[in-house]
Amino acid sequence: xxxxxxxxxxxxxxxxxxxxxxxxxxxxxxxxxxxxxxxxxxxxxxxxxxxxxxxxxxxxxxxxxxxxxxxxxxxxxxxxxxxxxxxxxxxxxxxxxxxxxxxxxxxxxxxxxxxxxxxxxxxxxxxxxxxxxxxxxxxxxxxxxxxxxxxxxxxxxxxxxxxxxxxxxxxxxxxxxxxxxxxxxxxxxxxxxxxxxxxxxxxxxxxxxxxxxxxxxxxxxxxxxxxxxxxxxxxxxxxxxxxxxxxxxxxxxxxxxxxxxxxxxxxxxxxxxxxxxxxxxxx
Numbered sequence: 001x002x003x004x005x006x007x008x009x010x011x012x013x014x015x016x017x018x019x020x021x022x023x024x025x026x027x028x029x030x031x032x033x034x035x036x037x038x039x040x041x042x043x044x045x046x047x048x049x050x051x052x053x054x055x056x057x058x059x060x061x062x063x064x065x066x067x068x069x070x071x072x073x074x075x076x077x078x079x080x081x082x083x084x085x086x087x088x089x090x091x092x093x094x095x096x097x098x099x100x101x102x103x104x105x106x107x108x109x110x111x112x113x114x115x116x117x118x119x120x121x122x123x124x125x126x127x128x129x130x131x132x133x134x135x136x137x138x139x140x141x142x143x144x145x146x147x148x149x150x151x152x153x154x155x156x157x158x159x160x161x162x163x164x165x166x167x168x169x170x171x172x173x174x175x176x177x178x179x180x181x182x183x184x185x186x187x188x189x190x191x192x193x194x195x196x197x198x199x200x201x202x203x204x205x206x207x208x209x210x211x212x213x214x215x216x217x218x219x220x221x222x223x224x225x226x227x228x229x230x231x232x233x234x235x236x237x238x239x240x241x242x243x244x245x246x247x248x249x250x251x252x253x254x255x256x257x258x259x260x261x262x263x264x265x266x267x268x269x270x271x272x273x274x275x276x277x278x279x280x281x282x283x
Contacts, residue, residue: 002034081190122179
């Protein structure tokens, strides 16, 4: 059975790009006689708001999109993410990093630069070689830290990996392009990469549909699936909607939020027709 999901973060109102992504996943499930799930990705407790979660539900219902089963909130599953993290720690694939952003910039400048990945300059591995005693001492002193994946060791452990993208075919995974990614922090027990990988497996998602901007992240997710013994779904990274000048839609574009369009008198049928317009709908 095809199982898809729409997984917005409640940090603002949904805009046309979100509507396109939600409908894309909904159609993929409904056309295959499958299930469409709604997940709220609210691990960022400082920016997420209950009023935005309520608005997400209201907007989807207004568009005529329904979902199967209860809404899953990531904030209810921190123990699941911690269990996955503990497994990686037990495999000696995680290390604590005590560097601030300023420390990282200074280190990169000192070594004359660093390779770049999809998210910018790669972490130079400053804390990777710290001994167990020094790590414990810094933690006991209350130092802030991030938990990073030792990418070289993880890639060696997992071996060659690939995934199937329904738009681009079979893709060889290249997670090393991201360097030692952060999977959790001292006060936040998970990151986006870890949480969505665990969630998709827990929910039985068989087809991940999401915007093309998240295509690079799939390299990391495929690696985590292998390390944690989780199934690998199919993927389909759809086009992004944006303005005529090439800018992507953003939550700050209040005139293009579904609430703003509804209050301006637009009907759901008009919005859906706009989403079907290959030009992207910024008219």
